[in-house]
Amino acid sequence: MVTASALLAAAALPLLAAAAPSQCHTWKNVKIGGGGGFIPGIVFNPSEKGLAYARTDIGGAYRLNSDDSWTPLNDNIGSSNWNHWGVDAIATDPVDTNRVYLAVGMYTISWDPNNGAIMRSTDKGKTWSETALPFKVGGNMPGRGIGERLAVDPHSNNIVYFGARSGNGLWKSSDYGVTWAKVSSFTNVGTFKPNASDPSEYQQDPIGIAWITFDENSGGSKTVATPRIFVGVADLGNSVFVSNNAGSTWTAVAGQPTGFVPHKGVYSPGENVLYVTYSNGGGPYDGTLGSVWKYNITSGAWTNITPPSPSGDIYFGFGGFAVDRQKPGTIMVAALNSWWPEGIIWRSTNGGSTWTSIWEWVSYPTRAEYFAVDASPAPWLFDPTVTDHEDVGWMMESIAIDPFDSNHWLYGTGATILGGRDLLRWDATPRNVTLKVMANGIEETAIQDLLSPPTGPGILLSGMYDAGGFLHRNLDVAQTPTDQFHLYFSGTTDIDYAGNNPLQLVRVGTNLQELASSNDGGVSWNKIYASNNAQAGTIALSAGGDIMVWSPSNMAPIRSQYTNAFTTISALPQGAAIAADRRNNTVFYAGSTNKFYRSTDGAVSFTATATLGSATTVYKIVPNPTLAGDVWVSTSDGLYRSQNYGSSFTKIGGPTVGGHFDLGAPKTSGAYWSIAGFFTIDGVAGVYRTDDAGVNWVRINDAYGFGAADANRVAVDYKVYGRVFVGTNGRGIFYGNPSCTSPPPTSSTTSVSTSRTTTPATTTTSSRTTTGVSTSRTTTTSSRTTTPSSSSRTTTTSSRPITTSSRTTTTSSRTTTTSTRTTTGTGPTQTHYGQCGGIGWTGPTVCETPYTCQVGNPYYSQCL
Numbered sequence: 001m002v003t004a005s006a007l008l009a010a011a012a013l014p015l016l017a018a019a020a021p022s023q024c025h026t027w028k029n030v031k032i033g034g035g036g037g038f039i040p041g042i043v044f045n046p047s048e049k050g051l052a053y054a055r056t057d058i059g060g061a062y063r064l065n066s067d068d069s070w071t072p073l074n075d076n077i078g079s080s081n082w083n084h085w086g087v088d089a090i091a092t093d094p095v096d097t098n099r100v101y102l103a104v105g106m107y108t109i110s111w112d113p114n115n116g117a118i119m120r121s122t123d124k125g126k127t128w129s130e131t132a133l134p135f136k137v138g139g140n141m142p143g144r145g146i147g148e149r150l151a152v153d154p155h156s157n158n159i160v161y162f163g164a165r166s167g168n169g170l171w172k173s174s175d176y177g178v179t180w181a182k183v184s185s186f187t188n189v190g191t192f193k194p195n196a197s198d199p200s201e202y203q204q205d206p207i208g209i210a211w212i213t214f215d216e217n218s219g220g221s222k223t224v225a226t227p228r229i230f231v232g233v234a235d236l237g238n239s240v241f242v243s244n245n246a247g248s249t250w251t252a253v254a255g256q257p258t259g260f261v262p263h264k265g266v267y268s269p270g271e272n273v274l275y276v277t278y279s280n281g282g283g284p285y286d287g288t289l290g291s292v293w294k295y296n297i298t299s300g301a302w303t304n305i306t307p308p309s310p311s312g313d314i315y316f317g318f319g320g321f322a323v324d325r326q327k328p329g330t331i332m333v334a335a336l337n338s339w340w341p342e343g344i345i346w347r348s349t350n351g352g353s354t355w356t357s358i359w360e361w362v363s364y365p366t367r368a369e370y371f372a373v374d375a376s377p378a379p380w381l382f383d384p385t386v387t388d389h390e391d392v393g394w395m396m397e398s399i400a401i402d403p404f405d406s407n408h409w410l411y412g413t414g415a416t417i418l419g420g421r422d423l424l425r426w427d428a429t430p431r432n433v434t435l436k437v438m439a440n441g442i443e444e445t446a447i448q449d450l451l452s453p454p455t456g457p458g459i460l461l462s463g464m465y466d467a468g469g470f471l472h473r474n475l476d477v478a479q480t481p482t483d484q485f486h487l488y489f490s491g492t493t494d495i496d497y498a499g500n501n502p503l504q505l506v507r508v509g510t511n512l513q514e515l516a517s518s519n520d521g522g523v524s525w526n527k528i529y530a531s532n533n534a535q536a537g538t539i540a541l542s543a544g545g546d547i548m549v550w551s552p553s554n555m556a557p558i559r560s561q562y563t564n565a566f567t568t569i570s571a572l573p574q575g576a577a578i579a580a581d582r583r584n585n586t587v588f589y590a591g592s593t594n595k596f597y598r599s600t601d602g603a604v605s606f607t608a609t610a611t612l613g614s615a616t617t618v619y620k621i622v623p624n625p626t627l628a629g630d631v632w633v634s635t636s637d638g639l640y641r642s643q644n645y646g647s648s649f650t651k652i653g654g655p656t657v658g659g660h661f662d663l664g665a666p667k668t669s670g671a672y673w674s675i676a677g678f679f680t681i682d683g684v685a686g687v688y689r690t691d692d693a694g695v696n697w698v699r700i701n702d703a704y705g706f707g708a709a710d711a712n713r714v715a716v717d718y719k720v721y722g723r724v725f726v727g728t729n730g731r732g733i734f735y736g737n738p739s740c741t742s743p744p745p746t747s748s749t750t751s752v753s754t755s756r757t758t759t760p761a762t763t764t765t766s767s768r769t770t771t772g773v774s775t776s777r778t779t780t781t782s783s784r785t786t787t788p789s790s791s792s793r794t795t796t797t798s799s800r801p802i803t804t805s806s807r808t809t810t811t812s813s814r815t816t817t818t819s820t821r822t823t824t825g826t827g828p829t830q831t832h833y834g835q836c837g838g839i840g841w842t843g844p845t846v847c848e849t850p851y852t853c854q855v856g857n858p859y860y861s862q863c864l
């Protein structure tokens with residue numbers, strides 16, 4: 001690590017052939033709070049008090065802290081191994097509790113070209129090594145909530161098993177996960193496909209091995225391999241298999257139920273019982289029938305212990321299952337998806353002979369709810385104005401009771417982790433537990449757009465899948481329902497503002513006809529009913545705010561003026577990157593492959609004006625926020641700039657590949673904008689910044705990888721120099737400042753060792769295919785191959801923040817040169833929402849009546 005001052009000095013040097021210098025930054029999450037996505041797995045270590053892990057399907061794994069917060073463990077993962085953010089299984093070692101393992105990989109189908117890997121750590125996930133597998137792993141595939149399909153032998157902890165998808169069978173390591181070999185004696189590798197009648201490869205790939213569970217009481221010695229091992233497979237025939245000789249031979253367990261997929265197989269050491277939950281689907285969204293069974297290992301008897309449904313019939317499968325190790329026979333189970341009227345969790349204190357549920361019908365439509373919700377750690381998750389919400393949750397594949405504390409429990413939903421520390425109140429009279437949001441520190445949202453607005457109440461605006469997006473008034477405080485962009489929208493894919501009237505915004509969303517506008521900087525939104533059947537993609541709003549150009553994901557770009565019906569722009573190809581000039585209302589820009597297009601008639605027509613080298617993709621077009629005709633374009637062939645409305649371009653030295661980027665507050669007042677984004681410079685991919693319009697570059701991502709570069713979004717703060725926002729696909733939003741006060745991510749380097757039995761495929765490469773999404777119940781499969789979108793949003797600053805609106809362009813008859821901002825008195829005054837102070841600020845410090853200058857942070861005071 002180098003100090004900031006040394007780096008600032010280095011940055012001033014001319015660009016050399018060696019890698020661009022790095023400048024230390026402090027990166028942390030922009031706090032949304034509470035997760036924001038599906039939590040497929042939660043595991044407690046049975047031997048070390050307080051040690052637990054959670055995994056996500058697109059954003060890596062986390063470790064629990066004693067204050068109920070979580071520490072991310074995979075923040076160093078970048079473009080070369082982006083699929084490692086898909087965690088299909090996690091195993092914590094019961095013997096050497098410092099050891100933990102992950103099975104990583106995003107998709108087992110063509111969306112993900114990379115094979116999977118087993119990652120292993122000997123320091124609780126601070127640092128990792130890994131072994132490449134010779135096949136793919138599906139952290140974001142159907143069935144990702146079953147499991148865990150990775151397990152450490154509780155007696156001989158050098159032995160680790162992994163159950164693969166896609167018919168690849170059961171694998172075993174005897175050297176702490178360094179080398180792996182297929183268990184050839186295990187032949188029932190699972191034939192169940194998520195949906196055999198859907199032709200898509202996503203629905204056709206077999207889910208494979210579901211879980212591996214050791215009978216820790218079996219065997220005389222606690223130091224040789226555990227003899228009895230159960231393996232569940234996704235199969236509608238026999239699905240539970242057992243070995244009594246440490247994995248040499250396997251048989252189907254006699255008398256087992258068939259017809260469903262076993263989601264969990266949980267061993268209860270105090271009872272010597274294996275509990276199994278079943279669903280007729282692979283999960284996590286489906287399931288219309290299921291059951292819960294208990295297998296008495298001593299007697300060999302199977303007993304159906306399916307809990308009674310509050311409504312009488314079972315219309316769901318069963319997912320998460322937990323045993324209380326302190327109280328043998330105390331168990332809990334969740335309905336995987338009870339969409340209506342509410343998710344269901346049951347608890348039994350007698351091994352499933354009788355159950356109580358978390359709510360019951362009193363008489364329709366009245367229900368007794370034996371819980372209270374505490375959403376204080378992430379208020380946005382429970383909007384009190386929405387009456388038909390599901391408090392208990394959905395996609396409940398994972399429930400865990402702390403093995404050292406019967407009051408402490410956690411469970412994953414499609415949106416967060418709930419649970420609490422008063423679980424024994426379930427057994428008291430009256431029955432009443434607190435469902436608290438227990439996902440502090442987990443930031444799992446999939447960001448589609450970021451915008452640092454020139455003015456208005458927000459520091460940042462975000463668009464994202466599932467949660468919709470937010471107006472961020474504070475970067476470090478959990479979000480509220482008020483500032484969430486959920487109205488009319490399932491997800492927001494792009495936001496843009498009018499250059500001459502920045503409080504005016506438009507945004508587009510993932511579903512058909514999702515288009516809305518705001519006139520107050522994103523506080524309130526109105527649906528625009530002119531949207532044809534377009535969906536998703538990007539939107540550009542003209543400088544004056546009257547013309548919209550929308551480049552949707554499902555059709556060629558379209559145009560509307562005054563919110564009239566959209567018409568097709570025939571000159572532009574589907575998926576084109578688009579942007580509006582920030583000052584000239586008639587000028588729009590577009591790009592696709594290596595073609596640059598311009599419109600000078602308000603997007604009625606476009607003509608190709610220039611060629612962008614050998615680019616195959618235009619990632620983003622960012623016009624200068626205050627100067628017409630000055631425009632920057634990032635492409636697969638580097639970064640280009642035009643200063644003549646796109647008539648011709650200069651290629652910027654340094655970047656060979658450009659991803660998303662932005663222009664923001666300059667280093668010094670009057671200087672050109674600082675520019676930052678995802679670039680490859682001197683062969684090194686990372687986040688880079690230039691303060692001199694591309695002459696010198698400095699790398700600023702430290703040890704952070706941010707996952708797939710081309711799935712990421714960037715905003716450079718309009719007002720605060722050096723503050724850069726990175727939106728990721730599964731790890732939420734980060735912001736970085738040029739300082740070194742906090743440590744780099746806990747994960748550090750990885751080393752690759754290879755399997756001894758098969759040729760391992762190379763880990764990694766491709767960064768050009770981006771990942772998909774997951775999470776909420778409304779998106780089913782989602783957009784997997786997001787074409788790195790495009791442009792439009794932009795943002796940014798001037799050397800002196802402009803203030804709003806058309807007022808600045810109209811010249812009053814009373815003054816010849818400037819506008820209403822120059823008033824009588826001691827000096828210039830700032831308008832509403834404008835900056836009026838902060839470190840380095842040289843502009844007006846007095847606000848126009850009736851506003852006062854209020855300190856937001858040391859760098860920024862605002863007229864409010």
Ligand SMILES: *[C@@H]1O[C@H](CO)[C@@H](O)[C@H](O)[C@H]1NC(C)=O
Pocket residue numbers: 195196197198199286
């Ligand atoms: C399976 O796929 C078919 C064809 O796409 C679809 O009609 C059906 O609803 C799907 N079934 C489930 C359970 O999702």
Ligand SMILES: *[C@@H]1O[C@H](CO)[C@@H](O)[C@H](O)[C@H]1NC(C)=O
Pocket residue numbers: 271272273296297298299351
């Ligand atoms: C399992 O079966 C044995 C033998 O019948 C019996 O003694 C034991 O109580 C059973 N265990 C449970 C948890 O029901």
Ligand SMILES: *[C@@H]1O[C@H](CO)[C@@H](O)[C@H](O)[C@H]1NC(C)=O
Pocket residue numbers: 368369370371372430431432433
């Ligand atoms: C449980 O507690 C909550 C909040 O204190 C209350 O609203 C609810 O009525 C209680 N439920 C029962 C069944 O007592």
Ligand SMILES: *[C@@H]1O[C@H](CO)[C@@H](O)[C@H](O)[C@H]1NC(C)=O
Pocket residue numbers: 584585586587600628
């Ligand atoms: C805006 O651009 C158009 C087309 O290039 C040009 O004719 C016009 O003069 C420009 N307007 C301003 C105010 O610069």
